[in-house]
Amino acid sequence: MLRLAAVLYILVASAVAGAAVIAVLTLDMRQGWQIASAFGAGLIIALPIAAVLARHIYKALEGPKPV
Structure with missing residues (x-):
């Protein structure tokens, strides 16, 4: 499961961090530390x-549990 989480993290982190940076830029915050903070927060989230x-x-790939 750790390998699956690692692969998913690469995909999810790029999407969330990118959305956070776009949100910061939309709010007209263009200083480097603001963009980097949004990127870091996206990676942590x-x-x-x-x-x-x-x-x-x-759990979905395991299938139903036998009774």
Whole structure:
């Protein structure tokens, strides 16, 4: 599951960090530290998102449990 989470993190982190940077630029914050902070926050926020997605996908791939 860790490998799945790592692959998902690459995809999710780029999307979330990119959205955060776009949001900061939309608010007319153009200083370097503001853009870098938004990017860093996006990377941190992507960690639990990737973990939850990996857990759901991993459980879905296991199939139904026998009774």
